[in-house]
Amino acid sequence: MAKNELTLEELATQIYASVGGMDNVESIVHCMTRVRMKIINDALVDVSKLKAIPGVLGVVEDEQLQVIIGPGKVNKVAQTMVAQAGVKLGEKISSGNTMRTDSASSGKDLVNERAQAMKAAQKSKQKPSKMKSILKDISNIFVPMIPAFVGTGIVAGIAAVLANLVTAGTLDGASWQQYIDIMNILKNGMFSYLVIYTGINAAQVFGATPTLGGVIGAVVMLTGMNPEAPLKNLFTGEALAAGQGGILGVIFAVWLLSIVEKKLH
Numbered sequence: 001m002a003k004n005e006l007t008l009e010e011l012a013t014q015i016y017a018s019v020g021g022m023d024n025v026e027s028i029v030h031c032m033t034r035v036r037m038k039i040i041n042d043a044l045v046d047v048s049k050l051k052a053i054p055g056v057l058g059v060v061e062d063e064q065l066q067v068i069i070g071p072g073k074v075n076k077v078a079q080t081m082v083a084q085a086g087v088k089l090g091e092k093i094s095s096g097n098t099m100r101t102d103s104a105s106s107g108k109d110l111v112n113e114r115a116q117a118m119k120a121a122q123k124s125k126q127k128p129s130k131m132k133s134i135l136k137d138i139s140n141i142f143v144p145m146i147p148a149f150v151g152t153g154i155v156a157g158i159a160a161v162l163a164n165l166v167t168a169g170t171l172d173g174a175s176w177q178q179y180i181d182i183m184n185i186l187k188n189g190m191f192s193y194l195v196i197y198t199g200i201n202a203a204q205v206f207g208a209t210p211t212l213g214g215v216i217g218a219v220v221m222l223t224g225m226n227p228e229a230p231l232k233n234l235f236t237g238e239a240l241a242a243g244q245g246g247i248l249g250v251i252f253a254v255w256l257l258s259i260v261e262k263k264l265h
Contacts, residue, residue: 006054012080014053015067020044022085022093029090029204030078031143032150033057033071036064063136071147090204141201141251148197152190159183195220198247199254206258213254220250 006014016022019039026038039045042061050059050067055077060066069077078089085093162180165171190197196217203213222242225231230239245253 008076008080009084011053011055011077012084015050015056015077015081016084018046018050018053019065020046025085025093027087027090027092028078028082028085029140029144030074032146033074034060034066034068035074035078035081036066039065090210137205138251140205141198144201145197148190152187155183156187159187193217193221195243195247195250199250202251202254203258206255208254208258208261212257212261216253216257217250220245 015035016025019025019037020041021044024040024044026040028038029036042065045065047059047061050056055069055073056067057070058068060068082089082091082093087093159180162171162176162183166173166176166180196214199213199215199217200210201213202208203210220243222231222240225240225242232238233240233244
């Protein structure tokens with residue numbers, strides 16, 4: 001470890017301190033390079049202090065506060081942060097009810113309130129469209145899967161190259177075919193069951209139970225359906241086939257799930 005490099009615990013603690021404390025963070029997720037936090041009170045975030053933390057490569061202020069850590073390390077930092085809070089990734093940490101109230105009348109809090117009001121006014125001028133909100137939700141569903149897309153894409157590419165070399169006679173098929181089959185199995189593990197991963201991530205974005213989102217994704221594959229008595233499509237009356245609706249159908253179904261689940265709770 002370099003002399004100025006922080007441990008994961010120290011880095012997580014300093015990030016919390018720079019964003020107004022753990023009580024100012026509603027939830028935490030991460031993508032390939034960034035820890036993404038939903039902040040309760042933006043005025044309590046010290047961006048300059050956050051950028052100065054050793055190991056933080058940058059900060060992006062958006063609907064989520066995004067702290068750039070870098071690939072390979074970001075998942076460890078995010079896991080450490082949620083472990084300190086006693087929750088899991090995407091789970092709610094604080095409702096803001098435990099935030100500081102003893103100094104509400106102090107000059108610092110007054111400045112913070114004014115800064116928050118100015119920031120809210122600035123955001124209201126931007127007039128976020130419904131389409132922008134939908135696109136952001138879709139982005140939040142697929143961004144966490146980017147590392148898997150990259151990894152399986154590399155594996156699939158190598159498998160294709162080796163298969164071509166076997167076909168051309170450059171490589172011995174008896175020696176290499178098993179390795180090609182293994183790599184194709186790894187590739188299919190991602191793309192064949194993409195609807196399940198999509199359902200889990202969509203549930204986290206829409207506030208539903210991730211496991212139920214995964215079940216909805218799995219239902220699209222129609223595993224276990226009786227071919228002699230197929231299910232009927234409600235719109236066309238034809239027999240349903242595995243994969244109909246695809247990932248867009250899963251996202252829409254999980255969105256409906258989130259509405260129903262919240263009502264039931």
